Amino acid sequence: MTFQVYVGMDLGSHKTAVMTSEGRRAFLPTVIGRPKDDLSRRLIKTDAVFGQAAIEGDHSLDLLRPLAHGRLKFHAPGAGDSKGVKDEATQRESLRLIVQHALGLVGVTTDVNAAVVIGAPALACLESKELLVEIAGRTCRSVMVVSEPFAVAYGMDQLSGTLVVDIGAGTTDICALTGIYPRPEHQVTLPIGGDAIDDIFTNLVLSQHPKAIVNRSMLCNLKERFGSVAENPPQADLTVVVDGRPQILNLTRQLHDACKSFVEPVFNGLKQCLSGWDSEMQGRLLRNVILAGGGSRMQGLDTALERLLREYYGSARVNPIHDSMFAGAAGALKLAMEARPEHWNAI
Ligand SMILES: Nc1ncnc2c1ncn2[C@@H]1O[C@H](COP(=O)(O)OP(=O)(O)OP(=O)(O)O)[C@@H](O)[C@H]1O
Ligand SMILES: [Mg+2]
Numbered sequence: 001m002t003f004q005v006y007v008g009m010d011l012g013s014h015k016t017a018v019m020t021s022e023g024r025r026a027f028l029p030t031v032i033g034r035p036k037d038d039l040s041r042r043l044i045k046t047d048a049v050f051g052q053a054a055i056e057g058d059h060s061l062d063l064l065r066p067l068a069h070g071r072l073k074f075h076a077p078g079a080g081d082s083k084g085v086k087d088e089a090t091q092r093e094s095l096r097l098i099v100q101h102a103l104g105l106v107g108v109t110t111d112v113n114a115a116v117v118i119g120a121p122a123l124a125c126l127e128s129k130e131l132l133v134e135i136a137g138r139t140c141r142s143v144m145v146v147s148e149p150f151a152v153a154y155g156m157d158q159l160s161g162t163l164v165v166d167i168g169a170g171t172t173d174i175c176a177l178t179g180i181y182p183r184p185e186h187q188v189t190l191p192i193g194g195d196a197i198d199d200i201f202t203n204l205v206l207s208q209h210p211k212a213i214v215n216r217s218m219l220c221n222l223k224e225r226f227g228s229v230a231e232n233p234p235q236a237d238l239t240v241v242v243d244g245r246p247q248i249l250n251l252t253r254q255l256h257d258a259c260k261s262f263v264e265p266v267f268n269g270l271k272q273c274l275s276g277w278d279s280e281m282q283g284r285l286l287r288n289v290i291l292a293g294g295g296s297r298m299q300g301l302d303t304a305l306e307r308l309l310r311e312y313y314g315s316a317r318v319n320p321i322h323d324s325m326f327a328g329a330a331g332a333l334k335l336a337m338e339a340r341p342e343h344w345n346a347i
Pocket of ligand 2 (some may be wrong): 010011012148167168169269293298328
């Protein structure tokens, strides 16, 4: 089976990265904005705004992140109650529009004979994978869904003796690559990621500064600049309105506490993923632990995990990936270009 264009897509709850065999690439937040009322619709002149443009226009738009907090990834939310069903339909439609938009950004439309590989969480359920096949299948001729950390490892040619930890917004996916296709027991999906850190950070700030006018997105930006689990974290100052006027708050301690709360659960996930292997394979995996995903950019995370693993197992080597934005999409594209005919439309 040959196609005109091959596409790799990392469809994350926070961001979507897409690359094609023609060398085109795009990166956008996985968010859609709908006009809040008739006036904003007339001013914006469209029914849907995507990605960064949606975030920047958020005063006149209702924003929806259809994959936030693992929604649509693990199960069908709200099944059975009518409001849940309606919300789910909205989320699916929003996801469809975002996928279509992302493909359009790299020139992939229904007129092009395209094949796409999509990265999904390691343990996404069959229903969610089928949904992705159905959504992407409206634009692309052939669709394959693979686990996100597998796509990262494939792109790096690290398919044997590698432990990939993909730290996203909604989930952290850990996958042991041992020279065969990863099976469910080789993978762990933790329901925590950057969103969970943002939740903890926001709660700490609001409980300690109840009068501050501050929102989650401001705190997420601060985390992305100064988030650290190192012993001496950088100073994290934020200008916010308190009692009607701007003040500078030093949020270093709250941010450090929120980031540190993440280390232990990831370490436990790594132990879980390693527990089924003999000492020889454990040793090989521990020598090549790769941190991927946006969360891998948190300062000191590689050192902190390496220290815990060394204390527990004796030796370990943890390295963050170089290109956390496109590594998943690049791996998915490589898979698309090298896939055999029988793999297409398999999930
Ligand atoms: N420098 C940074 N320090 C800490 N966290 C960061 C940094 N840069 C990005 N992040 C966080 O990484 C997360 C996004 O990672 P990524 O882009 O891999 O997510 P995703 O693939 O969309 O999510 P998922 O895989 O869970 O669906 C966000 O929570 C973001 O705030
Ligand atoms: Mg991801």
